[in-house]
Structure formats: structure tokens, C-alpha cells
Amino acid sequence: MRVAVERERCVGSGQCELLAPDVFEVDDDGAVRLLQDDPADDGAVRDAVQQCPTGALALLDGD
Numbered sequence: 001m002r003v004a005v006e007r008e009r010c011v012g013s014g015q016c017e018l019l020a021p022d023v024f025e026v027d028d029d030g031a032v033r034l035l036q037d038d039p040a041d042d043g044a045v046r047d048a049v050q051q052c053p054t055g056a057l058a059l060l061d062g063d
Contacts, residue, residue, distance in 0.1 A: 001041045002060040003049065007031045009056035016048040016057060024048060024057075032056060
């Protein structure tokens with residue numbers, strides 16, 4: 001599974017970091033930063049992508 005981030009869409013809600021802290025981090029600028037762009041196929045990562053309030057996160061490669 002691959003994850004893509006559009007940092008300019010991020011509002012820093014931190015939902016992704018709460019759900020998958022090994023993959024996402026809200027940095028000092030208040031925008032999401034990927035810690036792993038190719039994480040294991042994990043339900044928490046999928047939940048984080050689905051629950052992003054701005055749609056700044058996406059799954060790639062058909063996942």
C-alpha cells in the first residue's frame with residue numbers, strides 16, 4: 001500500500017496521527033508529514049485516509 005499526501009490541503013487536525021502514529025505526524029508547520037510512504041496494509045492507515053477532514057491523504061496503486 002502506498003500513501004500520498006497533499007500538504008497544502010492539510011489543516012493539521014491530527015486525526016491521522018492519532019489513528020496511525022507510526023505513519024503520520026503533524027509537524028511544527030501544522031501539516032501532515034509521512035513517516036512511511038509505503039506502510040504495511042493496515043486498517044489504521046486506511047481509517048486515517050478515510051477520516052481526513054480535507055481529503056489530503058490518499059491510497060495509491062489500487063488500494
